[in-house]
Amino acid sequence: MSQLSQSSIDFGLNFLKRISSQCDSKNVLLSPLSVITAYCMVLDGAAGKTEQQIKKVLNLDKINDQSEDISQLIKQVIESYRIPATAGSRQKFILNFGNLLMANKDEKFQEAYVQSLKTNYFADAFNEDFTDGRKIVEKVNSWVSNNTEKKITSILNEAPDSLDGLFLVNTIYFEGEWLKSFSKKRTRNKIFNNSDGTTVKTKMMTLIDERLNYVDRLDKQLKIVELPYVGNISMILILPTEDNNLKNLIDNLHSTELSSLMDSMKKTRLNNLTIPKFKLEDDHELHKILPSMGMTRPFQMNAEFPKITEGSLPSYISQSIQKAVIEVFEEGTIASVSTALRRSTGGVSPKRITFIADRPFMFFIRDNKSGVNLFMGQLSNITREQFL
Structure with a gap:
């Protein structure tokens, strides 16, 4: 049993309570693991109060004081589903994780940070010219669409501006057959x-x-x-x-x-x-919901992310969105989610x-x-x- 088990239950239930308190008749769909994974990717580059708040709201503060240990826990979960089926065996279900780090061409990353994302999150990491905002939107949305079997075709609607330094995106795609299907x-x-x-x-x-x-x-x-x-x-x-x-x-x-x-x-x-x-689709503006749960510092100009890029310019998360979809039918279930963070510099x-x-x-x-x-x-x- 992973130490992330209780964190995913704690955070997910707290998140659901928050949404329910605002509108008790709303249909809700979210992926606790996707939020945890996306924010752990920035946790690797966080320090001080920013690091403390991310851990507390995601209920990761009781796991260990070291962020790299949390990264290892996520790596273990992701890695356990990256083992391909042996020849002649039947794939029991599909559970695919995708992580993307896309940075402005002018951003110089700290090598240790990029290596952690590649090693622990199996992330795709590369630079792009953010002056062509339309091209960035198309690239990110195309990546999300490909990683969710076209169940989620877009996560970004607005093109990045000159203050946007990087995007962090996580996707999870699940497709499973019922052990006993419905007739x-x-x-x-x-x-x-x-x-x-x-x-x-x-x-x-x-x-x-x-x-x-x-x-x-x-x-x-x-x-x-x-x-x-x-x-x-x-x-x-x-x-x-x-x-x-x-x-x-x-x-x-x-x-x-x-x-x-x-x-x-x-x-x-x-x-x-x-x-x-049924089919259920939902999206959440995490940059509005998480501060109400106590995670305020990562979204402020005084956020502490000293281990992501070189230089002294301040960094903070300006936008964070999760989109999710689920289809429940006689043969089984298809569910997918994408969580994106936009980090800005500027700050019987x-x-x-x-x-x-x-x-x-x-x-x-x-x-x-x-x-x-x-x-x-x-x-x-x-x-x-x-x-x-």
Whole structure:
């Protein structure tokens, strides 16, 4: 189990609480691991209060005082999925990581920093002429599109200006088949009860009489079930009881408790498991959200990034965006995410057991080997945009 496991759960749940507090009926999708990876790439070049705040908000401060040790943990996660399938073997799933460092041609990097990104993050690193802003936008967006199998076609909308020194981008692409696929013959149009009180008829997929990891906690007013993919990755679904609601569940759920709840699941025969077939897209302006969580210094002119470039000009993160998409259907799931940072210079049961997700719920896509949450989110409302 990776030490990043608890960090991904802590940060992801805190992030979800922050978004939910602003709008409890919003659909949310994010990748905790993508945010952690992108910001650990700048953490390698940070010092002082900037370094402390990044570690604290990402819940990395309890791992180790040395940033290089955190880089090694990320390297281990990425490296474990870079081993190609042996001849004649079936690829269990696709989990690809991409990291990009693109710098203005006038920026002179510290060699140790570039080497760390290449060694620990397997990053592509090169210089470009930022005076041709349109070309930079096309290059970055093309790189993101290629690394997410065209699921995310753009991460940048605005061309860099003369103060932009570099871009750091992370992508994660996941494609997995359910260990037990849903039969299309059982997919039916059924009612989903949206958090805003409306109802919608949408396609719902059903499994009958399957043994799955499951727990029903009446005291917590929630149910949890694990849907495994082929391989060692699973989707975890958390459904509030009918007397509860998703916002109340999220507000009162703590990361250690969540970990304990997932550990308490046991193999159980479910008579009926029904979940919606859906597509969800989301984006987050991290440069606005993370400061509200306590990470302010990296986005200010007095940010401390002394180990990235040569010279004495101040550096700070002027823009940081994550875009994510997920498609959940009968055969499996496709999910992808891209996180970009723009740095500026200037500065068996006797009873019938069912799990019917016909109301708002939380979900995670979890790497069972490392315990890291790759993706997480909440489905609060289904509209035509979510239809598959």
